[in-house]
Amino acid sequence: MQAAKSKIKNFLSQYFGNHQLQDDEDIFALGFVNSMFAMQLVLFLEKEFNVTIENEDLDFDNFRTIEAMNRLIQSKTNVAIGSI
Numbered sequence: 001m002q003a004a005k006s007k008i009k010n011f012l013s014q015y016f017g018n019h020q021l022q023d024d025e026d027i028f029a030l031g032f033v034n035s036m037f038a039m040q041l042v043l044f045l046e047k048e049f050n051v052t053i054e055n056e057d058l059d060f061d062n063f064r065t066i067e068a069m070n071r072l073i074q075s076k077t078n079v080a081i082g083s084i
Contacts, residue, residue: 005070011044023066045069051076
């Protein structure tokens, strides 16, 4: 799901200036994320990928890296496809 990673990376790059974010880099450890940005990130993922991020999904580990967000989106879209 490389397309999803690219969309996530493009979104994040708007906020991270000149930093070349890697897929496995911890955006919380880098200090780029505050609570307001975390909410923007959740809203972006929901809108961009047409998924619902449930309360049980709101775990830092699901949003720490591009790879983690990609896995979350993949699991959400697989559930959505599987339930059709």
